[in-house]
Amino acid sequence: MSRSGELLAGVELGGTKCVCIVGTGPDDVATQISVATGDDAEATLGQIEAILRDLDRAMGPIAALGVASFGPVDLDPRSPTWGHITSTPKPGWSQVDVGRRLARALDRPTGFDTDVNGAALAEGRWGAAQGLADFAYVTVGTGVGAGLIAGGRPIGGFSHPEIGHMRVARREGDDWPGSCPFHGDCVEGLASGSAIKARLGGSPARLDEEDPVWDLVAHVLAGMAHNLAVTAAPRRILMGGGVMNAQPHLFPRIRRELTRSLAGYLALPEMEDFIRPPGLGDMAGPLGALAVAADALAAARSPR
Template sequence: MTANLSIAGLELGGTKCVATLGSGPGDVREQHVVPTTDPATTLAGLEAVLDSWSFDAIGIASFGPIELNPARPNFGSIIATTKPGWNDTDLTRRLSARYGKPLAIQTDVNGAALAEARWGASAGLSTHAYITIGTGVGVGLVANGRPIMGYAHGEAGHMRSARAPGDTFQGWCPYHGDCAEGLLSGPALAARFGRPGQDVADDAPEWDYFAHDLAALLHNLIVSLAPERIAIGGGVMTRRPQLFGAVRAKVAASINGYGALAGYSAELDERVGPPGLGDMAGPLGAIAMGLEALDR
């Protein structure tokens, strides 16, 4: 029974980290937030929390990119990230040495996708996706029950797609300019709108660009993977759930009744929506990884 287990789950995000002690959505015993600043300060803050807990395993769900190939010497490290100061930050060796417990690591979005499959709106599905739109744009992709992994984990948040007519915004991403993250993330919206997204009225015409760009990302995911469900979380969509309607309409128009996906377009209200776990999808993703560490 998982309720008899104690998992220390660490969700590392671009602005904050969440440490959770428990075994699932019905068993969250403690939760602490540590601001994401520099690696030394942030990890010391998380270790101060873990030092006060008794637990059976550690699960990490972190912003990335992360090296997830165990055969590589920097396995479990954050690599080539847009987060200043975090390149080459080791996570797994440091925590394994300190606590001596089973440990598993994944990207934050893959962890959230696995939590959605274990406890949320993707339960019973083998192929699904989780997208978070906040400080960055992350896409977790699960096929046949496991996160997709090739040479590295996927980076669909940096996918490029056709721009809306008349949209001349250059994009915010320092690597790719107008990729999905460069158009949809919180910093991108602030740069595009000239003010934070939360200060823009719900009915402002600027949101049409956002809906177009998110629909373009979804189009590419649907035609390449055909996920049975796409959960979209993160601060931007959580604050503006009314955008789901506009995004679904644009996705349907983009797919345009094509082939086997015609039926998918007719089911977008069920296929595309918020995570079943709400804003707990991320923290529970870390718990899911801790349970996987014990399963191994």
């Protein structure tokens, strides 16, 4: 296969697994290798370093590396802890240096961002947000997170947004306390895959689509979308991740709940176009790491 550009490497570091990918984009993925994200950060990062070096020798030269990580993470390039995972609930990963350590593995231009920002960048470059400068990518999986793109770039201030930890109005009669160890009944504590499992005592995969828990989940996710619509005014909200990919019946439920919640206040696009699945499907995350690498390479070569 002829290359459409220089070879890039990406690391999508998720809470349960890590994907190492080499390629130039969705039409040119040379290889993907997955490893478990164990509770021993040192061992997991050592595996990733070895994979990157092996891929560089076997397939390289790799021009740049992108790391898209679960968080929270420090994205301030002036900070001494840039590239660190900070106060995560995942055992063994708090205050762990991911960005600088993996950058040293290849010694190439390296970008570091959140997993959801990476996926959002990939959707804008190759997926269902092409041509849009202002949109959101939401993942609903083990946790809940969102990448917000404004003017073509991820937004952030002192840190990156933690949309999954906002609180929304609860559905009447739902008084379950939630599963988030920090905030209890935030969006992640009510609507993530781990929250559904904690609420029911079993995997959400076994649930019929008519189970009433899905109406509760849709209510929470619509509340999150309401808040995104009235604060960030995205032109589109893409919803992916393990829960959304496995439960497509949630989309019409969320659209109905959002329409009811907004009560005609905003002049939104057609709801089927406003709330949509990602165009890249479950490849949004790994390709997000490649998008971060592409941006890092462009930044390294741009005139100072």
